[in-house]
Structures are given as C-alpha cells and as structure tokens.
Amino acid sequence: KAGVTQTPRYLIKTRGQQVTLSCSPISGHRSVSWYQQTPGQGLQFLFEYFSETQRNKGNFPGRFSGRQFSNSRSEMNVSTLELGDSALYLCASSSRPGANTEAFFGQGTRLTVV
Amino acid sequence: KNEVEQSPQNLTAQEGEFITINCSYSVGISALHWLQQHPGGGIVSLFMLSSGKKKHGRLIATINIQEKHSSLHITASHPRDSAVYICAVLRGSQGNLIFGKGTKLSVKP
Numbered sequence: 585k586a587g588v589t590q591t592p593r594y595l596i597k598t599r600g601q602q603v604t605l606s607c608s609p610i611s612g613h614r615s616v617s618w619y620q621q622t623p624g625q626g627l628q629f630l631f632e633y634f635s636e637t638q639r640n641k642g643n644f645p646g647r648f649s650g651r652q653f654s655n656s657r658s659e660m661n662v663s664t665l666e667l668g669d670s671a672l673y674l675c676a677s678s679s680r681p682g683a684n685t686e687a688f689f690g691q692g693t694r695l696t697v698v
Numbered sequence: 699k700n701e702v703e704q705s706p707q708n709l710t711a712q713e714g715e716f717i718t719i720n721c722s723y724s725v726g727i728s729a730l731h732w733l734q735q736h737p738g739g740g741i742v743s744l745f746m747l748s749s750g751k752k753k754h755g756r757l758i759a760t761i762n763i764q765e766k767h768s769s770l771h772i773t774a775s776h777p778r779d780s781a782v783y784i785c786a787v788l789r790g791s792q793g794n795l796i797f798g799k800g801t802k803l804s805v806k807p
Binding site: 617619621626627628629632640642672674676682684685686687688689690691692694 | 728729731733738739740741742743746748784786788794795796797798799800
C-alpha cells in the first residue's frame with residue numbers, strides 16, 4: 585500500500601507569489617489534514633478535509649486555503665506569500681475524520697519564500 | 699503558557715540507556731499521540747492512546763488522564779532512535795491536534 589505522497593518536496597517562491605501544494609492520501613483514506621511546521625512555532629494545524637468538505641480550520645489567515653477532490657487528493661494554496669510562510673508543510677491521511685484515529689504523514693513540502 | 703509542554707527539550711543518551719520523555723497538557727483531551735520525526739521531515743505516528751499504557755517493541759507510552767501527563771519510554775536505546783519526538787493532543791471533540799514543541803533525542807554509540 586503506497587504511503588502519503590506530497591508534491592513537490594521542495595519549493596522556492598518569491599514574496600507576493602502564490603503556491604499550490606498537493607497531497608495524495610493512502611488509498612481508501614478519505615480524511616486529509618494539513619499542518620505547518622516552523623522552527624519558532626512548531627507544528628500547527630491548518631485544516632482538515634473529509635469527503636471534499638472542510639471539516640475544521642486552524643487559526644491561519646485567509647491567504648491559506650485548501651480543497652479536496654473526489655478521489656480524496658487534497659491541495660492547499662497560499663496566496664500573496666510572505667517570508668514568514670517559509671516552513672515545512674505536512675499532510676496526514678486517516679481513514680476517518682478527527683484526530684482520534686491513527687494518522688499517516690507524508691514527507692512534507694519544504695517551502696522557502698525569498 | 700503552551701497548552702502542551704514537553705520535557706526535556708534536548709536529550710543526549712548513550713546507546714543502551716533507558717530514556718523517558720515527558721508530556722504535560724493543560725486542556726481536557728480525548729486522545730494523545732506520540733510522533734517521531736527524523737531529519738528530513740517525515741513524521742511517523744508511534745502511539746495513539748486515551749488511557750493506560752501501550753507497548754510496541756522497545757517503545758512504551760503511558761498516560762495519566764487525571765494528572766494530565768504522558769510519558770514515552772525507550773528501552774535499550776539505539777543510535778537509530780535519534781529523532782525529534784513530538785507529543786500531540788486532541789482537545790475535546792474539536793478534531794484537530796495541538797502539538798508540543800518536541801524533544802530532540804540523540805543517542806551516541
């Protein structure tokens with residue numbers, strides 16, 4: 585069974601640009617969560633999708649958005665990039681929504697904003 | 699004050715030593731996760747527990763709901779255990795995890 589796949593693995597963008605990150609969950613998993621990890625703040629929850637619906641959202645500005653497709657693949661988008669958006673973005677998939685179930689993480693996308 | 703506190707922040711051990719990493723939280727939770735993150739970023743879920751104790755190989759996780767405290771133990775530590783260990787809690791029924799800052803473990807041969 586393939587694991588959680590995140591693409592791209594590394595990305596360099598300029599301030600003001602926008603970026604789209606992709607996450608393909610484990611086959612059969614319909615829940616995808618996104619997290620941001622920075623040295624200063626650690627891991628923080630961004631949002632969770634289940635069956636194409638955003639189920640939960642963390643405390644991030646509206647520049648951060650996401651969506652989930654019918655095949656459970658998810659994308660997150662960050663518009664008007666700021667230097668502080670440089671981080672490791674991780675997604676995790678699980679068989680059902682909520683964190684009261686085992687989550688499987690991808691390798692992450694490391695975004696650098698210059 | 700963070701809702702999830704881990705200690706120690708950094709830990710260096712000799713191969714073979716018994717290791718304990720602690721996690722305290724200040725909110726009501728329905729589950730607690732222990733995660734392992736190796737250099738390069740990938741995260742592996744080690745345990746999810748809501749009461750008692752779980753064991754997997756050389757790893758043992760315990761939780762005391764009344765005292766709002768969990769511990770992760772590693773017996774007979776090995777250099778390949780070197781990683782950052784992260785505690786995360788599920789607060790109530792909100793469905794998202796709140797993370798500790800992590801404990802960086804280095805096991806020397």
